[in-house]
Amino acid sequence: MxxxxxxxxxxxxxxxxxxxxxxxxxxxxxxxxxxxxxxxxxxxxxxxxxxxxxxxTATGPFxxxxxxxxxxxxxxxxxxxxxxxxxxxxxRDGGISxxxxxxxxxxxxxxxxxxxxxxxxxxxxxxxxxxxxxxxxxxxxxxxxxxxxxxxxxxxxxxxxxxxxxxxxxxxxxxxxxxxxxxxxxxxxxxxPWAGLAADHLRGWWRRWGEAWPCSRPGGRWRALAKPDWLAPRRLEEAGADLAAQQAEAARQFAAAPQPMMVAEYAPPAEGGHELARGLVLPADWPQPGRLESLLDAVAALPPARPA
Incomplete structure (x- = not known):
């Protein structure tokens, strides 16, 4: 390990x-x-x-x-x-990056x-x-x-x-x-998925806040993932939270600041504590229509160059 x-x-x-x-x-x-x-x-x-x-030691925000x-x-x-x-x-070219x-x-x-x-x-x-x-x-x-x-x-x-x-x-x-x-x-x-993605690309689920979260198994343990934990799966060393407790914590965070939250589901530590699944929980009003329209307009303006 x-x-x-x-x-x-x-x-x-x-x-x-x-x-x-x-x-x-x-x-x-x-x-x-x-x-x-x-x-x-x-x-x-x-x-x-x-x-x-x-x-x-890193300085500034992660x-x-x-x-x-x-x-x-x-x-x-x-x-x-x-x-x-x-x-x-x-x-650079003539001082232009x-x-x-x-x-x-x-x-x-x-x-x-x-x-x-x-x-x-x-x-x-x-x-x-x-x-x-x-x-x-x-x-x-x-x-x-x-x-x-x-x-x-x-x-x-x-x-x-x-x-x-x-x-x-x-x-x-x-x-x-x-x-x-x-x-x-x-x-x-x-x-x-889009055909250009690798067949084995890593996949998770997403839901809007207030919708039911999918579960991989009964008795799974949960925790929110801070950005430093977004790359390699970590084993759950402590007890973690059950689904209800994790959703209660998510409710407090969404009430304070409705920002996207990544969560992970784990096997209990007694069974190895390995990660079972990941999800993104998004604000209840996601996607905001104006921001989505601007983003898709930028995509539509691209030349038809995405590999297929």
């Missing part, structure tokens, strides 16, 4: 299923697959990686994306036979330089207008928008003059790679 939450989260980032099916990736973009991630995990020295996090970046940076920097040449490397390379990883031998773009996303599969729209719980992001930027801009940086100039070796061959992780939350288990 991994020894710390940070190591568990890194293992999850490397070895959990990709969000997208390989066939959904544009030509020339490699998949940061779970198989590749697991092979890297097996080569890492957990003690050396854990030492990178000892004594580190940001899940920054947390994931720091975890992957620590792993790639200690991957035997590889060299992490840069992370979050800015690309064009973006940044998330990670530039030199592989063994004559293999091309890997340009890895990391994204960890949690989307709600919203039935709307006869289909499913994958939107962020805050209605500020959508899968279509993320993929358009990822494939239309971020992973194309090495093909631009400014992007080439920013590379440690502008003449190096570069292999773009999408490292996509996260969860999709469905209203109904029978909802048919």
């Amino acid at each position: 991994t020894a710390s939450p940070a190591l568990a989260d890194l293992h999850w980032l490397l070895g959990s299923p990709s969000l997208l099916a390989p066939a959904a990736l544009p030509a020339g973009v490699a998949d940061g697959s779970a198989a590749l991630g697991e092979s890297w995990w097996r080569r890492l020295d957990p003690a050396a990686v854990a030492a990178a996090f000892e004594g580190s 940001r899940l994306g920054r947390h994931a970046e720091s975890l992957l940076r620590a792993g790639l920097a200690r991957l035997p036979g590889h060299a992490l040449l840069a992370s979050q490397l800015p690309v 064009l973006g940044e390379y998330d990670f530039l990883l030199r592989q063994p031998g004559e293999a091309p330089l890997l340009h890895i773009e990391l994204a960890v996303k949690f989307y709600v599969a919203l039935p709307h207008a006869g289909g499913l729209h994958y939107v962020g719980p805050g209605l500020r992001d959508a899968l279509d928008l993320k993929l358009a930027r990822l494939f239309g801009h971020q992973l194309r940086l090495a093909g631009t003059p400014a992007g080439r100039a920013a590379l440690p070796d502008p003449a190096a061959a570069v292999q773009p790679m999408a490292w996509l992780r996260g969860w999709m939350f469905y209203r109904d288990p029978a909802d048919v």
Whole structure:
């Protein structure tokens, strides 16, 4: 068993299923697959990686994306036979920012330089207008928008003059790679996912506040997940709450601040305390029509470039 939450989260980032099916990736973009991630995990020295996090203190509010970046940076920097040449490397053209390379990883031998773009996303599969729209719980992001930027801009940086100039070796061959992780939350288990998603992508459920929560088993234990616990499943070490108690706590939180809440259901600690399911509980008036309309208008304005 991994020894710390940070190591568990890194293992999850490397070895959990990709969000997208390989066939959904544009030509020339490699998949940061779970198989590749697991092979890297097996080569890492957990003690050396854990030492990178000892004594580190974050300042300011916790940001899940920054947390994931720091975890992957620590792993790639200690991957035997590889060299992490840069992370979050800015690309500018005449003082104008064009973006940044998330990670530039030199592989063994004559293999091309890997340009890895990391994204960890949690989307709600919203039935709307006869289909499913994958939107962020805050209605500020959508899968279509993320993929358009990822494939239309971020992973194309090495093909631009400014992007080439920013590379440690502008003449190096570069292999773009999408490292996509996260969860999709469905209203109904029978909802048919978009065909471009990986068949084994991680799935949870969603409900509006006031609706019944689905349960995996009688006697399950529950807790709300703070954002630092959104990546790797944790075992329930304490008793946890029963469903009624967890919903009572959720009622207090929604009364104070009606914000999306992630919850997890567990087997009792006496039976291992493993996570059984995850859900997103959304405000009773979600989705707010004006915000949803603005988001879907932005999606509709995209060129028809989402891989199928």
